[in-house]
Amino acid sequence: QQPVQSPQAVILREGEDAVINCSSSKALYSVHWYRQKHGEAPVFLMILLKGGEQKGHEKISASFNEKKQQSSLYLTASQLSYSGTYFCGTASGGSYIPTFGRGTSLIVHP
Amino acid sequence: GAGVSQSPSNKVTEKGKDVELRCDPISGHTALYWYRQSLGQGLEFLIYFQGNSAPDKSGLPSDRFSAERTGGSVSTLTIQRTQQEDSAVYLCASTLSTSGRYEQYFGPGTRLTVT
Numbered sequence: 001q002q003p004v005q006s007p008q009a010v011i012l013r014e015g016e017d018a019v020i021n022c023s024s025s026k027a028l029y030s031v032h033w034y035r036q037k038h039g040e041a042p043v044f045l046m047i048l049l050k051g052g053e054q055k056g057h058e059k060i061s062a063s064f065n066e067k068k069q070q071s072s073l074y075l076t077a078s079q080l081s082y083s084g085t086y087f088c089g090t091a092s093g094g095s096y097i098p099t100f101g102r103g104t105s106l107i108v109h110p
Numbered sequence: 111g112a113g114v115s116q117s118p119s120n121k122v123t124e125k126g127k128d129v130e131l132r133c134d135p136i137s138g139h140t141a142l143y144w145y146r147q148s149l150g151q152g153l154e155f156l157i158y159f160q161g162n163s164a165p166d167k168s169g170l171p172s173d174r175f176s177a178e179r180t181g182g183s184v185s186t187l188t189i190q191r192t193q194q195e196d197s198a199v200y201l202c203a204s205t206l207s208t209s210g211r212y213e214q215y216f217g218p219g220t221r222l223t224v225t
């Protein structure tokens with residue numbers, strides 16, 4: 001079952017922060033985050049495994065709340081290069097095939 | 111190093127014709143996935159291969175779609191009797207395993223247009 005991402009779109013100015021949420025109705029083993037720029041392939045950002053860990057990548061970090069079956073991606077002090085569509089992919093223990101959400105479009109203006 | 115490659119990058123075909131899309135995964139990656147992405151939509155899982163195991167075909171939308179993976183490496187996705195609703199970008203991804211612990215590396219995709 002497809003995870004639900006929110007919001008659908010975010011418009012920011014450079015330097016502002018954003019949070020993208022991903023929630024699932026199923027118990028999760030892992031959550032994957034990818035960014036896709038227009039006309040390009042999705043690019044891996046990070047994976048979080050069950051255990052409620054938090055990870056960071058430059059000024060982008062994420063959390064995974066196993067009990068709530070949710071993950072959040074945090075973008076701080078956004079840069080123009082952060083623009084793109086962010087996808088979360090969730091995998092459950094019974095099947096390790098990530099199921100992706102519809103994506104969140106992030107636009108960063110100067 | 112070489113990433114995932116796909117060919118052709120663009121394919122325009124007439125309704126009713128068959129098409130073959132090719133994917134070359136990263137060397138050493140045992141797992142290979144095919145996804146479909148329609149305009150403004152997310153990534154729709156189609157099929158995955160893990161080593162020599164039987165593929166998981168649970169995402170294939172109809173029996174017009176099939177895929178094979180030869181020698182545990184190159185994969186071909188075939189769509190028979192194409193329909194206009196098959197128009198989309200077809201993405202291939204490979205990963206070290208399907209344990210859910212490893213990132214997927216995506217190819218650039220094949221944009222299929224059915225006229």
